[in-house]
Amino acid sequence: MSSPAPSTDQRGGDPQSAKSRLVLDAARRAATYIDGCRDRGVFPTRQAVSDLARFPRDLAREPVPAHEVLAMLDEVGSPATVVSTAGRYFGYVNGGTDPVAAAAAVLVGAWDQNVALPVMSPVAAHLDELAARWSCQLLGLPDTAVAAFCSGATIANLTGILAARDALLHRAGWSVERRGLAGAPALRVVASAEIHASVVKALRAAGFGADQIERAPTDDRGRVLVDRFPAVDDRTVVLLQAGNVDTGHSDPFDQLIPVVRDRGGWVHVDGAFGLWAAASETQRHLVAGVESADSWATDAHKWLNAPYDSGIAICRDPEDLRRAVASHAAYLSTDAERAPAHLGLQMSQRARGAEVWAILAGRGRRGVADLVDSLCAHATRMAALLAAGGARVLVPTVLNQVLVRFDDDETTDAVIAAVQADRTCWVAGTEWHGHRAMRVSVCDAATTVTDIEIAAAAILRCRRALDVT
């Protein structure tokens, strides 16, 4: 038989369809963007932001050709981006984009696969399963655990909390699926006083208000204090964290989790970025014992540098997850198979697992460990350089978070504002135990030692400039 014909558009005989020309144009523009953004300021110029007014405010009455839409997106949009993928963005724990994942996203976008059910996309389902299993292995979590991709750690936290709620009530003889929550036995919620705002939001969505949360006191690094931890029972959901968003420190899992589980309680761990410490031999000790929890939330779009949005909800016992989130319509039944629609809150969903697969397939175990180690080393170096230049490091630097302060609240805020205006790098401010602080989150895989040195020098230059003016 003859080989397949060269790529001809079946309808018109055009060697390249309009659709593929458009994708090539987008890829070319993306490549130009990637090569150019290293040479410009991290935050867009004021001009670029005010030029956003060039996007017409009113919806067009008639269709506009696709290539014109793409051109406008690039010409007006690209200069107004925050460059979070070129090594010098340290604001929030956002993460950059692994090159292979950015490239895979182009292909996966063309595929347009719905990973809800395996029958909708064999390839998306297969890669989803591999990426989920590899993630659990890298994080040192139990073989029995099931992982499901979702939009981010907020939804992964909600998923874990729903699994916890419904499992504890199930053990108490109450089916939330049939009877709902009104009249159900009361559950307690004990959370670290430092728990992330997204967990409080997730609790609210699961039916627990802020006043119902018992806050477990924490130490000066943001870790739960074991000797002041409330006594719990088999109706208690406990929320701990791997990686405090300001300090990077984790709760003492090996001292807390066994006690809670012995008493029949449930431990959920928010490890949006910190859980990845487990993938490194040298950092693993920071989250020792985390594998004995009941559920975990993490992100692939943070430390792993997957494209947005990509969270992972993980549950020790798959049955507990299914009880809380599986749907039962007959046309969706896929009993024997792993179906993401039955492992999370979303039904239709893009093939996030395929992008994560690309990252993990490319890096392997060693590459992920090296990524964790390198961002930790960069953070340590940043802290040392800032300290040498007169900053006070507020908390011993672990993982990828650096928390510093300059003189007083006013000076600290002034330095942060100056750094943001300078655009060499970007850092955010925060409040730590009543004081203003600068938070430097090292989470872009593209960051190099040189980036750290250039950024530290820029921060210290901004500090010194305050003395002159």
Ligand SMILES: *Cc1c(COP(=O)(O)O)cnc(C)c1O
């Ligand atoms: C970022 C973060 C979250 C929220 O994650 P999203 O992916 O933005 O929803 C939750 N907890 C911690 C500790 C985080 O750093």
